[in-house]
Amino acid sequence: MVEIQEATDTSVFGQIAEHQHEQVVFCHDHETGLRAIIGIHNTVLGPALGGTRMWHYASETEALHDVLRLSRGMTYKAAISGLNLGGGKAVIIGDARTQKTEALLRKFGRFVKNLNGKYITAEDVNMTTKDMEYIRMETSHVAGLPESSGGSGDPSPVTAYGVYMGMKAAVKKAYGSDSLAGKRVALQGVGHVGLYLLEHLTKEGAQVVLTDYYEDRALDAANRFGAKMVGLDDIYDQDVDIYSPCALGATINDNTIGRLKCQVIAGSANNQLENENVHGPALVERGIVYAPDFLINAGGLINVYTEVIGSNRQSALTQTEKIYDFTRQVLDKAEQEGSHPQAAAIRQAKERIASLGKVKSTY
Ligand code: NAD
Numbered sequence: 001m002v003e004i005q006e007a008t009d010t011s012v013f014g015q016i017a018e019h020q021h022e023q024v025v026f027c028h029d030h031e032t033g034l035r036a037i038i039g040i041h042n043t044v045l046g047p048a049l050g051g052t053r054m055w056h057y058a059s060e061t062e063a064l065h066d067v068l069r070l071s072r073g074m075t076y077k078a079a080i081s082g083l084n085l086g087g088g089k090a091v092i093i094g095d096a097r098t099q100k101t102e103a104l105l106r107k108f109g110r111f112v113k114n115l116n117g118k119y120i121t122a123e124d125v126n127m128t129t130k131d132m133e134y135i136r137m138e139t140s141h142v143a144g145l146p147e148s149s150g151g152s153g154d155p156s157p158v159t160a161y162g163v164y165m166g167m168k169a170a171v172k173k174a175y176g177s178d179s180l181a182g183k184r185v186a187l188q189g190v191g192h193v194g195l196y197l198l199e200h201l202t203k204e205g206a207q208v209v210l211t212d213y214y215e216d217r218a219l220d221a222a223n224r225f226g227a228k229m230v231g232l233d234d235i236y237d238q239d240v241d242i243y244s245p246c247a248l249g250a251t252i253n254d255n256t257i258g259r260l261k262c263q264v265i266a267g268s269a270n271n272q273l274e275n276e277n278v279h280g281p282a283l284v285e286r287g288i289v290y291a292p293d294f295l296i297n298a299g300g301l302i303n304v305y306t307e308v309i310g311s312n313r314q315s316a317l318t319q320t321e322k323i324y325d326f327t328r329q330v331l332d333k334a335e336q337e338g339s340h341p342q343a344a345a346i347r348q349a350k351e352r353i354a355s356l357g358k359v360k361s362t363y
Helices: 012-018 060-080 102-114 129-136 156-175 192-203 215-225 233-237 276-285 299-309 313-321 323-337 341-359
Strands: 023-029 034-042 048-055 086-093 119-123 184-188 207-211 242-245
Touching (some): 012 060, 023 102, 034 048, 034 060, 048 299, 060 086, 102 129, 119 129, 156 192, 156 313, 184 192, 192 207, 192 215, 207 215, 207 233, 276 341, 299 313
Parallel strands (some): 048 086, 048 119, 184 207
Antiparallel strands (some): 034 086
């Protein structure tokens, strides 16, 4: 079984070495107050692509931990999706409401430019398409721009389509048929992705109970699609076939796992398992089929990739549809290996990187 280690050496180089990150760039600018970290995990398959998030981290250690964890996730997401991309991510430390300025963003863009295409940035938490346009003024190594600026546009519908495909594959594994008609789904979060997913689910005849941090948003979605709204914490106790986390990470943890009555988990949130080594095997023991998050939520990255290779939304959707087959393969592999799906998915991603790394060993 693949062991997914958490960092034990908390020194900067200890953390960088833990998951073999290639390069970490600390960006500082006195004038604009920029403090950012760019994490490049692996570029064997191609340039490291991943969004920039701005967050008021409690400490620099927390920011470093986040960028290392997120950039590693991007490597696996790209690799398992068959993309010629590496994994990277960036964090800007600060309050996006009060500290984000054009000058700060453009200075950050200069740091991205200095990496000469080794890292390609995109939008993430607390960043807008307008912010991306500022960064684009300093560097061409930006993806995920709005369609009006020649970009690939909102990735959420493509992400939702991939989650839907992954969910169907996991349902096939659990129930023998991939039909969602009559299946009861607990949907956590009806934001960008959750709402598009809700549309797919109800169209196929699933019965959805949903929740959202914003009650009016939940109520509106429930009314629009004939779903039932429940309280934030009640979502874990629902008598459902499928739990679909589309809000936050780490919702599968010691407190929630015993409450889940579902047979399938498939959602868009990143890092759904609070501790992969503990909660991955725990789900197997409980007979719950888990569709690996970074595999089934890759539609957004696949969509952004079209910008890098110059193709279009339709080709992104065609590629995203393959998430169905990829998920089935990973679930079967995990079962054969006596492993859990998240570990099997990581192993598969690592195998692709290792084998293609050999291809590149000659000029
Ligand atoms: P979003 O911010 O549009 O939606 C998230 C929704 O979750 C919001 O409506 C928010 O109110 C709600 N929420 C927050 N805390 C909650 C809680 N405790 N309980 C219930 N609801 C809660 O984000 P999104 O773009 O829809 O992304 C959803 C998830 O999928 C995120 O974890 C994101 O990282 C991940 N993801 C998104 C994409 C994409 O293309 N947008 C791609 C890959 C992964």
